[in-house]
Amino acid sequence: MKVYKTSLLAQCDSEVARIIQLETERQTNTINLVASENHAHPSVLEAQSCLLTDKYAEGYPKHRYYGGCIYADAIETLAIERAKKLFQAEHANVQPHSGSQANMAAYSALLEHGDTVMGLDLSHGGHLTHGSKVNFSGRWYNFIFYGVNAKTEMLDYDEIEKLALACKPKLIVAGASAYPRTIDFERFSYIAHRVGAKLLADMAHIAGMVAAGLHPSPVPYAEVVTSTTQKTLRGPRGGFILCNEDLASAIDAAVFPGIQGGPAMHIIAAKAVCFYQAMQPEFIDYQLSILRNAKVLAAELQNYGMRIISGGTDNHIVLVDLSPRGISGKEAEEALEAAGILVNRNTIPFDPKPPHLTSGIRLGTPALTTRGFGVEEMKHIAALITKVIFHPGDERIQKQVCQEVKEMCQRFPIPGVAGEYTKGSING
Ligand SMILES: *Cc1c(COP(=O)(O)O)cnc(C)c1O
Numbered sequence: 001m002k003v004y005k006t007s008l009l010a011q012c013d014s015e016v017a018r019i020i021q022l023e024t025e026r027q028t029n030t031i032n033l034v035a036s037e038n039h040a041h042p043s044v045l046e047a048q049s050c051l052l053t054d055k056y057a058e059g060y061p062k063h064r065y066y067g068g069c070i071y072a073d074a075i076e077t078l079a080i081e082r083a084k085k086l087f088q089a090e091h092a093n094v095q096p097h098s099g100s101q102a103n104m105a106a107y108s109a110l111l112e113h114g115d116t117v118m119g120l121d122l123s124h125g126g127h128l129t130h131g132s133k134v135n136f137s138g139r140w141y142n143f144i145f146y147g148v149n150a151k152t153e154m155l156d157y158d159e160i161e162k163l164a165l166a167c168k169p170k171l172i173v174a175g176a177s178a179y180p181r182t183i184d185f186e187r188f189s190y191i192a193h194r195v196g197a198k199l200l201a202d203m204a205h206i207a208g209m210v211a212a213g214l215h216p217s218p219v220p221y222a223e224v225v226t227s228t229t230q231k232t233l234r235g236p237r238g239g240f241i242l243c244n245e246d247l248a249s250a251i252d253a254a255v256f257p258g259i260q261g262g263p264a265m266h267i268i269a270a271k272a273v274c275f276y277q278a279m280q281p282e283f284i285d286y287q288l289s290i291l292r293n294a295k296v297l298a299a300e301l302q303n304y305g306m307r308i309i310s311g312g313t314d315n316h317i318v319l320v321d322l323s324p325r326g327i328s329g330k331e332a333e334e335a336l337e338a339a340g341i342l343v344n345r346n347t348i349p350f351d352p353k354p355p356h357l358t359s360g361i362r363l364g365t366p367a368l369t370t371r372g373f374g375v376e377e378m379k380h381i382a383a384l385i386t387k388v389i390f391h392p393g394d395e396r397i398q399k400q401v402c403q404e405v406k407e408m409c410q411r412f413p414i415p416g417v418a419g420e421y422t423k424g425s426i427n428g
Pocket of ligand 1: 036097098099100101103126127129175176177202203204205228238239
């Protein structure tokens, strides 16, 4: 197997090259259903391996604390302009090193320590940075959690409104890491404004669909929008923040010098490539395929007798409740991994099991869709997943499924890994 650009590395450092080679083989031979992962296009990888990694450019375009920033300015300005155009935002900050740093900067621009904030309960699909006790967010701010309705397993906006009226938050965070349904940002903004709060929309998971116009955009409704670039948006590992002009200087100051030093200019170059790709008509086809694949996966699993949280999916995520099968998320995750299928254990709403065990698994279709897996493959994968989960201790079945997984994976190479830089690999 050919590895992307490691021949020099293999000569200079065979230990690192060998591990990268093994990781490439692992990814190639695995059915990756981790909802937060994707495969960046080889042009994104090329941009993020360029010499801009060497450049210090603390500050912002035209206001740097280092010389020699002429091209750093050019690339960051391009990334900013593309982000603004793609999401129709007044202002963009493309410097956050990650989604978590984007949230940290947004909070520090909008809040004082101790302020009350509302966020989605972690066990109902929220993110660590939405108030978890083991995260800075939960330690520095007074988070009050809203959840999903016990019956529908969907966000209950009437309950969210009641809670907001009762706890008078300064900020409401809307966004999730494991919520399979459309988020009504308009309704969230109505609730926030009714109680005098600001709205922060964290679209880390759904940014690709928002860019393609396939999920309602939070940009018209939220004072601040944070995101990652590496998930459905299929860019490099990183974050960005969108807001209106009135908050622009507060957000920029919160990122730098607030919480970061020099920006990762090579990653900003790769973000610019990612924003450009997300403007192309093929990107809409890609996002449509993600959605179609997720719908088929959910329906097929349901046909096999699995309970799907909320009864289905509107996005790239399928949450499976394993409790009727008497197996934990941890057991399912491990059995599936032994069979070459990667998912992650996930709490389900009102989960009686702790986070290291969980009653559910989270599946997502962005990475497989990038490789070109389609509806027929989703049906096949649903059958394989069911087989493994219904016989969690059966190593013979796991071995047999592993072989089928390998054969399927060989037909759908990761873009760039097999040396195919065709346009088709952008389309996924
Ligand atoms: C993934 C995610 C983040 C954090 O992104 P990192 O880049 O891993 O720090 C923040 N918010 C949500 C909702 C996420 O899903």
